[in-house]
Amino acid sequence: MIRRAPSTWLRGVQPVSASDIPHVREGAEIPRELQDEEVREIVEGFGEATRRAIQAGFYGVEIYGENTYLIKQFFSPHSNRRNDYWGGTLEKRMNFPLVVVQSVKSDIEKHADKPFILVYRISPEEIEEPGITLDDTLSLLMKLKNQGLDYIHVSLGNVAQTSPRDKESNTPTINIINKKIGDEIPIIGVGSVTTPDDALHAMEDLNLPLVAIGRGLIVEPDWIQKVKTGKEDTIRTEIHLEDRKDLSLPDAMWEYVQSRPGWLPIVK
Template identity: 50%
Template sequence: MSYQFLQPKTLKSGVQIKNRVVLPPMTECMALENGEVSREELRYADIHTGGVGMFITPVAYVNARGKGFEGQLSAAEDRFIPGLRKLARAIQKNGSKAILQIFSVGRMSTSAILRGQQTVSASAVAALRPGAETPVALTATEIEQTITDFGEATRRAIAAGFDGVEIHGANTYLIQQFFSPHSNRRTDKWGGSVEKRMTFPLRIVAEVQRAVKENSNRPFAVGYRFSPEEIEEPGITLADTLKLVAKLDTLGLDYLHVSMGNVWRTSLRDHDDQEPVIKKIQRAVSQTPLISVGSIDTPADAERVMTADIDFVAIGRESIREPQWVEKVVAGAEDSIRYTLPLADLDELGIASPYFDFLAGMDAGGAHIGFVPALNQPTMADAEDPVFKK
């Protein structure tokens, strides 16, 4: 069968993507304690790449106070470039494009993870999560430095040989915190109206694009990831997000990545609105390709995304248990695609104990990573959950 998701696409930057299947950024917790790329991470990348058109790494923090969890990649200093270069080369096997996701975590960290430093955010407002610490509001000077840090992380990604970066503006982290009326209570130019709350995200996009223009002599992609809504009050509404994406659509980005637990989910805030959120986003975007993610397992699931005129389909949880998904589709061996993950397969799939422990911990926290019985074996599930995405 001929699938649309196997067709190539060239991005605005000139980066050529061999198919429309994306491996989205998923937390692995397998980097070294200091943020360097580990052998386990390189092995996992080597096992899981090659078939997909784009492989987006687990998120790397751009400065020391941007670290969100143990075992996270760092792009905060030049000394990390050699390890990042090894990771990029591992991903680029068989033509997969390597995209480094970058962020600062903001208030969604802890002083323990930050080795005694206080968490930071747009304002001194704690997240509505059990045990959340109250952050300190970034000063105007610190905001400008953070923007610069995103540009420097981009420069390092270019030096390391990546094919692009994805700006992580989703999943409650710092960029989203500036856009959110819950976490951003500022009265200066960085907060207030939805237009002012856009200032920080838009400045970061401009800085990353500047870094690409000044440092790359080859096609280099820039994408942006966002979460459409928040359930907090006050929180980000779909109306807010549609204004943001309409603006992002004019900036020459290579793609916009919509972070949701299900491609076809409807509004979290307005339960009477039964139109899929992705349809609303499509109407707001006319110039920029979209990546959609969430509960995509089978080739039929992926093709449904294509027939809805969405440009790329990201396969998360299924890519964990079946790294040869694309290759098996191409070979006409769909019947051999693995949809369960017995414990006996963990080593074969490069899932080291920190990654397994993270998934198990997410299950205990009710994030639907759960161990779903299949053939009397524990099975990984729901890696697309927004909480899981880093």
């Protein structure tokens, strides 16, 4: 759930959030604050979704605690202005993400008869004021590392970027996180990893054990195979209009890509 989703996307239903604070984007609607009972139902829903994933044969789930989605909305002092169990202090703003993790973990223990991967994905900072600081995130990560997760997935626009809040910092944010908890739980880095050299930089120079590729795999679905077979120089790094058929992008995906200039490197 994104609080910035307009009601027109939701068939006329008002968007919901931790509090009735609109997104900073111009024209954003005011969301409805979720009631305690609704929050607890949503927590149970995360567990139910995990059960379905297990029964469907998936190998694991990633809890999406980033990019202004609902979990991050509860953790953020900008979108969460509550004064109950779910907000009011940093410790209380951690309750929703931590309870979601426990809900998911509980259903894994109940329903998985073989190892099932559990990952938490997080965006370290917000530029809004008040907003999530890196210190806030480090406090949450110190708790998350003890929750039985397999990995922490750190979501950044660029895997090597520095803090958008601390302009004087020259240290990549992911290095700060890795130094804090990397000896206790593996870190996945992501962000602008397009070529094999980008991935090597993340693993060797940033000392990351794992690197994720997202948009790069949309542009080049055979990315992994081409690296394995020594065909790195044939990896597609931008989409030409004539590539659409080869990529088999569904109409809805193509429309979305075209509506988000710069989201993918499209050459017309």
